[in-house]
Amino acid sequence: SQQGEEDPQALSIQEGENATMNCSYKTSINNLQWYRQNSGRGLVHLILIRSNEREKHSGRLRVTLDTSKKSSSLLITASRAADTASYFCATPGRAGSYQLTFGKGTKLSVIP
Amino acid sequence: EAGVVQSPRYKIIEKKQPVAFWCNPISGHNTLYWYLQNLGQGPELLIRYENEEAVDDSQLPKDRFSAERLKGVDSTLKIQPAELGDSAVYLCASSLEQAGTSGANEQFFGPGTRLTVL
Incomplete structure (x- = not known):
């Protein structure tokens, strides 16, 4: 079963706009990761946020984590056509586990 | 540094x-x-190896799927016999997991093998 669930399933925006994707999960976690997958490629790690962190930045990416609501969001600012991809959140299968459980992903399309 | 390598990239079989x-x-x-x-x-885990030991293979359909990681380096995943429903992308990933960490570090993925069963 999949622990994390992304929302929306698909998102289409104009280049330069911001894109926000959300992830909800079911059980307590000690960290949450976001990955990107370009069409026909493997997944690429974007950012890891630990349970004691509320917000984390990496370049144009901003990730938030709200453990009380069991949710996380990924914000991409000033989007580019190259950001077109599917974005997945991933959570440990169980506390302290090295196994990751992925959601179904958000398919982002950035229109030039 | 070379990334995770997978082969073949595409496979079509009956x-x-x-x-x-x-x-x-x-x-x-x-x-x-x-x-x-x-x-x-999203990706669903089939099997996880720590060095040469399979530590989590609960999702691997053992009647037709098998895997090995001899010498704890490269690995092979086999399906025999393949069924129509096995058509999918098979991804391999690796990570450096260290005892004492809080678990689930960054995983590095290969490009995958796209399998089509006709």
């Missing part, structure tokens, strides 16, 4: 035929994963 996928992880990574990804879905 049902009931055997098929094998190969993965070479990033040098020094002790943990290797095989995932199955169906169209429009």
Whole structure:
């Protein structure tokens, strides 16, 4: 079963706009990761946020984590056509586990 | 530094035929994963290796799937016989997991093998 669930399933925006994707999960976690997958490629790690962190930045990416609501969001600012991809959140299968459980992903399309 | 290497990239076979996928992880990574990804879905774990030991294979359909990681480096995933429903992308990933960490470090993925069973 999949622990994390992304929302929306698909998102289409104009280049330069911001894109926000959300992830909800079911059980307590000690960290949450976001990955990107370009069409026909493997997944690429974007950012890891630990349970004691509320917000984390990496370049144009901003990730938030709200453990009380069991949710996380990924914000991409000033989007580019190259950001077109599917974005997945991933959570440990169980506390302290090295196994990751992925959601179904958000398919982002950035229109030039 | 070379990334995770997988071969072949694409494979088309007829049902009931055997098929094998190969993965070479990033040098020094002790943990290797095989995932199955169906169209429009996220990856689902099939098996995880710590060095040469399979530590989580609960999602591997053992009647037709098998995997090995001899010498704790590269790995092979086999399906015999393949069924129509096995058509998917098979992803390999690796990571460096260290005792005492809080678990689930960054995983590095290969490009995957896209399997089509006719």
